[in-house]
Amino acid sequence: MYTHLEIETHLEGKLQIAYLNQPETYNSLNKTLLKELRTFVHDSSKNPEVRCIAISGRGKAFCSGQNLKDALSYGDEGEERVIQRIVIDYYNPLVKEISKCRKPVVSLVNGPAVGAGAMLALICDITLATESAYFSQAFVNIGLIPDTGGTYWLPKLLGRQQANYLAFTGKKISATEAKQMGLIADLFADDSFTAQSMEVLTTLSYLPTKAISLTKKAFNESYDNNLSQQLDLEGILQQEAAETEDFREGVAAFLQKRKPNYQGK
Numbered sequence: 001m002y003t004h005l006e007i008e009t010h011l012e013g014k015l016q017i018a019y020l021n022q023p024e025t026y027n028s029l030n031k032t033l034l035k036e037l038r039t040f041v042h043d044s045s046k047n048p049e050v051r052c053i054a055i056s057g058r059g060k061a062f063c064s065g066q067n068l069k070d071a072l073s074y075g076d077e078g079e080e081r082v083i084q085r086i087v088i089d090y091y092n093p094l095v096k097e098i099s100k101c102r103k104p105v106v107s108l109v110n111g112p113a114v115g116a117g118a119m120l121a122l123i124c125d126i127t128l129a130t131e132s133a134y135f136s137q138a139f140v141n142i143g144l145i146p147d148t149g150g151t152y153w154l155p156k157l158l159g160r161q162q163a164n165y166l167a168f169t170g171k172k173i174s175a176t177e178a179k180q181m182g183l184i185a186d187l188f189a190d191d192s193f194t195a196q197s198m199e200v201l202t203t204l205s206y207l208p209t210k211a212i213s214l215t216k217k218a219f220n221e222s223y224d225n226n227l228s229q230q231l232d233l234e235g236i237l238q239q240e241a242a243e244t245e246d247f248r249e250g251v252a253a254f255l256q257k258r259k260p261n262y263q264g265k
Contacts, residue, residue: 004033005040006058010198014051014205014264016044017108023059029116030070034090038097045101051264052204053101054197055124056108063117065138087147091116095149098123099220102213104204108197109133109175109184119148122157125216127184128200129175130193135183136172156223157183208246209264 006021018040020027027033037055044053057063071086098105107121109129115138121127122135137154139146146154146167154163158181165171175187188196204212214237222230241247245265253260 002036002040004030005036007040011051011202011205013049015054015201016040016050016052017054017056017201020055020057020063023057023061025067026061026064026112027057027059027117028064028067028070029120030067031086031090034094038090038094041094041097041101041105045097045103048264050103051206051209052104052106052201054106054108054201055120057110059111061111061117062107062109062113062133063120064112065115065117068142083144091148094120095123101216103209104212104216106197106201106204108193109135110193112136114138116148119146119150119153122183123149123153126200126204128193128197129178129184129187130190131175131187132190133175133187134172135175135178136170137166138170140168140170206262208244208250208262210244210246211241214241 004020004022006019008017008019009015010017018037020033020037022028022030022033041053044050066086072082104126105124106126106128107124109121109127110133111130112134113121113129114136118135118137121129137146137150139150145151150167154167157163158166162181166173173181173183175184178184179187186200218230218233218237221233225233246260246262249262250260
């Protein structure tokens with residue numbers, strides 16, 4: 001089914017990990033890879049067995065950004081506004097798919113994440129990185145602006161000054177700096193990254209999945225709501241959460257003083 005992704009299934013189907021599998025180009029993004037990644041996120045979101053999904057890279061890099069030769073080939077048949085079309089047709093649908101995904105989406109940044117590759121990592125719900133990884137908003141180096149949700153998320157993650165600084169200069173920042181700035185959730189030593197990130201993924205795979213999905217929805221909508229609207233939304237989504245099997249299990253486990261066995265339902 002996939003030619004540019006390698007999929008691993010763990011925890012009896014609860015966890016799905018997609019590896020960008022183009023190490024010869026440092027996992028640069030092309031139309032096929034972007035389409036396959038969107039399909040992977042979409043299908044995992046719909047699959048009731050899946051409780052958590054992750055995206056990582058094979059080889060030395062997480063993702064080196066857009067493959068420029070592939071992008072420019074989009075205009076081989078006379079297509080106008082080539083870059084705009086590839087953003088609209090391939091990047092924007094992927095960003096929206098990750099944003100609306102009903103499962104937590106975690107990026108496992110195993111190496112450099114550059115340009116659109118950096119934003120692919122940062123638009124995920126949780127970003128984990130190796131100590132040796134780095135991030136760069138390298139768009140400016142070829143005269144472009146941040147895309148892949150960059151102009152939306154960077155000011156919200158960093159504030160105006162830091163977002164401008166990184167976007168205007170394309171400065172490389174280490175995983176340690178990224179953690180200190182609040183750009184990523186956590187980092188682990190290279191030699192323990194696989195084991196420690198798997199601990200996080202395992203934890204997420206056994207939590208009440210629908211509550212996480214509703215929390216994600218509430219956070220996403222908060223950017224467009226005033227306080228009154230957000231409070232109303234909390235009431236609506238809290239009721240949805242209270243009607244899940246996991247809520248009933250959580251209450252029963254609390255009263256019985258035992259560990260809950262959530263099913264993601």
